[in-house]
Amino acid sequence: MTVQEFQAEKIEGAAKLLAFWLGAMPEEKQSWIPALEGAAGLRTAREQVAECATANRFFTALLRGEKPALFRPFEVKSEYASLEDAQADLIASAAECAATIRGLSDENLEKEYRLRWPMTGYQVIEFPYRNMTYHSGQINQLQLLYGDVEFHIPKA
Incomplete structure (x- = not known):
């Protein structure tokens, strides 16, 4: 299996x-x-999913040149x-x-991409996964804040 694959x-798994x-x-x-005293920048679960879909498309475009x-x-x-x-958009973006990542050459992974700072392709292809797993944790935290203590896990 290649790094790209x-x-x-x-x-794809993180999006699902x-x-x-x-x-x-x-x-x-x-x-x-949630109404939390002193909290700033809180967002809904759907806004976080929209951010992830937007980020996936941002990195896709970047990797395509x-x-x-x-x-x-x-x-x-x-x-x-x-x-x-929301679910369909997220999964489609992923x-x-x-x-796009499957189509990258090893040279693309070594290439430097410019964002706010220079990053290699190896670093860039990690971002969509890390962003979605980060927001998965935030959504799990929202569940706890409204009182859902059930451990949700997909059946398959």
Whole structure:
């Protein structure tokens, strides 16, 4: 298995897991922000999923050699009409990113990409996975904050 294939599979798996955890939340909690004294920058679960889908597309464009639009994570808002739309968008963005990564040469992984700082392709292909797993944890924390202590795990 190549590094590209390994990372592509991890990205697709992270998207499916994040989509699952979003679906484990009651519909009304997917757009809920807890009222926490002194907290700043809190976002809904759907906004976090929208950010992940946007980030996946940002990194896909970057890896394709395109100039992606400026990405500001805290400005991404959710306009999903339903849970199914959010899940489908996230999974589609991860599939597109994974397909791009599978098509990268080893030279692309050694290449330097410019973001806010220089990064190799090896570093860039980790970001979609790390971002989605980070937000999976945040969504799990939201579940705890509204009182859901069940351990949600996919059946398959």
